[in-house]
Amino acid sequence: xxxxxxxxxxxxxxxxxxxxxxxxxxxxxxxxxxxxxxxxxxxxxxxxxxxxxxxxxxxxxxxxxxxxxxxxxxxxxxxxxxxxxxxxxxxxxxxxxxxxxxxxxxxxxxxxxxxxxxxxxxxxxxxxxxxxxxxxxxxxxxxxxxxxxxxxxxxxxxxxxxxxxxxxxxxxxxxxxxxxxxxxxxxxxxxxxxxxxxxxxxxxxxxxxxxxxxxxxxxxxxxxxxxxxxxxxxxxxxxxxxxxxxxxxxxxxxxxxxxxxxxxxxxxxxxxxxxxxxxxx
Numbered sequence: 046x047x048x049x050x051x052x053x054x055x056x057x058x059x060x061x062x063x064x065x066x067x068x069x070x071x072x073x074x075x076x077x078x079x080x081x082x083x084x085x086x087x088x089x090x091x092x093x094x095x096x097x098x099x100x101x102x103x104x105x106x107x108x109x110x111x112x113x114x115x116x117x118x119x120x121x122x123x124x125x126x127x128x129x130x131x132x133x134x135x136x137x138x139x140x141x142x143x144x145x146x147x148x149x150x151x152x153x154x155x156x157x158x159x160x161x162x163x164x165x166x167x168x169x170x171x172x173x174x175x176x177x178x179x180x181x182x183x184x185x186x187x188x189x190x191x192x193x194x195x196x197x198x199x200x201x202x203x204x205x206x207x208x209x210x211x212x213x214x215x216x217x218x219x220x221x222x223x224x225x226x227x228x229x230x231x232x233x234x235x236x237x238x239x240x241x242x243x244x245x246x247x248x249x250x251x252x253x254x255x256x257x258x259x260x261x262x263x264x265x266x267x268x269x270x271x272x273x274x275x276x277x278x279x280x281x282x283x284x285x286x287x288x289x290x291x292x293x294x295x296x297x298x299x300x301x302x303x304x305x306x307x308x309x310x311x312x313x314x315x316x317x318x319x320x321x322x323x324x325x326x
Contacts, residue, residue: 050114052147052170054138055101056154056162058130060121061085061094070121071137073144078102078119097155097178104151104176116145122162134162138169149173209240216288225292231303232288276322283314 055078062068066084082098089095098119105117120137122130141147151174154160166172213233220229290310291303 048114049149050116050145050147051108051173052141052145052150053101053105053108053115053117054141054150054152054166055094055098055119056122056134056152056166057094057097057119058122058127058134058162060124060130061089061092062119062121064124065089065092070119071141072119073116073141075102075105075117078117081119093155093178097153100176100178101153104153116141116147118145131162131165135165135169138166142170151176153178205244209237213237220292223292228292228303232291272321276318279314279318279321283311283318286314287311 057070060070062070062072062081062085065088066081068081068084072078072081078098079102082095082102085092085098086095101117101119105115108115118141120134120141122134124130147170150166150170150172152160152163152166152172153176155178160175160177163172163175213236216236217229217233220232287307287310291307294302294306294309
């Protein structure tokens, strides 16, 4: 029976190593992981992934000191697209398992987001332990403000928070400008509700895959690119005309009639967008 060889693995799902420190993954070996942690620490000393990588190295040293067969590695996802990032994690892990010959894994993460890749890892190698690294600190008002500022400076977080908030405020102001304050409130609440449903159901990741396919079709010079762009324009036009229809036929009778008014103005354009997108494949 083959001797067990353990892989101590750190996962950086949002690829802070690549985004901040410009280090490509996967990273295999103690010296390479130590270099990556140092580079990330110098580029952003407050990033929790620094502590996770150092914990990974520490655990590797402990197991190696006991004479166990052990390897250490860090793999990253994608900073802007979690769907593509998870695929990258899977392919990187496959390559590392072949390179190191590991047949078990200890996962080290800095929080719940990185632990979302646990099913991907378990589908390829048995996971014997999960170690979550928590940084001890004393929070205060100034620290909370600074953390929020740092989060909003992150392009990924600002895109998820500031863009929907700005769109909602713009729609609200447009409703007041057109003399429909009640309709403006309904539209804003509806847009926020759709956004939350999209996030909760993972539609945003599907849309990210659609954008990746769109870029691939552009590089390939296929007709698909033209059809996708046309479908996007038709969908945007459908949303605009749906909102105009909602304001034109606004009635305080209830939300059901307002939804019907939106569908009445948008359904033809959404149908056309779907047909164009399907025809371009």
